[in-house]
Amino acid sequence: MIAGVWGSIKGLIAFVCALALVSGVPFAMASVANRGRVDIDTFVPRSAWSAPQGSKLKVVGTAREEETVRHAIDDFVWPVDTSGFTVVVEDPEALPPGTAGTYVYPDNVINISRSVVDDPLNQQTSYVLAHEVGHMFDEVYMDAAGRAQFLAMRGFAPGSDWVGANLAWNARPMEDFAEVYAAFDVPSSGMPVSTEPGPLRNPAQIKALIERYQLGPARGTSLKVGTALSVVRETAGAMRSDPDVTAVLLGLAVVCAVFGAGDSIGFVPYRESERKRRAAMRVVRHHRLRHHGA
Secondary structure (H helix, E strand, O other), rough: OOOHHHHHHHHHHHHHHHHHHHHHHHHHHHHHHOOOOOOOOHHHOOOOOOOOOOOEEEOOHHHHHHHHHHHHHOOOOOOOOOOOOOEEEEHHHHOOOOOOOOEEOOOOOOEEEEEHHOOOOOOOOHHHHHHHHHHHHHHHHOHHHHHHHHHHHOOOOOOOOOOOOOOOOOHHHHHHHHHHHHHHHOOOHOOOOOOOOOOOOHHHHHHHHHHHHOOOOOOOHHHHHHHHHHHHHHHHHHHHHHHHHHHHHHHHHHHHHHHHHHHHHHHHHHHHHHHHHHHHHHHHHHHHHHHHHH
C-alpha cells in the first residue's frame, strides 16, 4: 500500500512537471533568442499570472461588461490605483464620432464604447483603457520638462502645442503620448502606435522617461516565476470556464497516478526477487571459492 501511494505521488509530480515544461518551452525559446532576457508581458497578458488590480474599480455597465473591463485592467503592466476610477460603458453614439473611449479630468472617468467591450473577438479593450489611463497619467504626473523630453524623443518640433486642438487626432502630441503609454502598459495586446510619429525608435529611453514619473516601482518577474504562475492561473481559469478542460486534466492526472502506483507496486516483488537472486548468487560464488580453495 505504501508503495502504491508513493508511486501515485511520483506520478502526479511527473504530470505537473511535464505540464510546466510544455508551457514553459515558448518562454525558454524567447529567452534564448533574447540572450537570456525576456519580457514576459509581451507574451502573456498580465492578468494571466499577476494579482488583480481592477477590484476597486467602479464599472457602469452589465455584469459581463464589468467582468471584461476588470480583466482588461488586470492586463496593465504598470500599477494603477483604481480606487478613484470609474469606467462607463457607453453606446457608440454617445461618444464623439470615431472615438473608442474618452477620459474626463479631474473626475477620473473613462467612457469606453460598448462596441469595443462587447465584441467577443475584439482584443482592444485593455489597450483602449490603457490609452485613456495614459491621458490620466499625463494630466496628473507629467510636467513641462517631461513633456519637452517626450516631444524630442518622438520627433515633434520643440515647443509644439501639447494639446494640439487645431491638429488632426493622430498629430496631437498628447494623443501620441497616450498611444505610447498604452503600448508599454499592455504589450501583450500587440496593438501598434497609430499616431503620426509611428513605431517606437528608442523604446528604452521613452520607457525610462515614463517610469521616472510613474508612482510606485515598475513591476516585473523572472522567467521561471512568470511561467509557473502563468500555468497555475491559466489552468485555474480554464477549469472554471470549461468543464472539458477540467475532465481532460483530471483524467491525465489519474492516469499518471495509476501508472505510478502500478509501477511501484510491481517493483516491490521484483525488488524482493532480485534480492533473493543476488543472495543466491553470493552463496554459489562463496561455495565455488571454497571448493576452489580446497
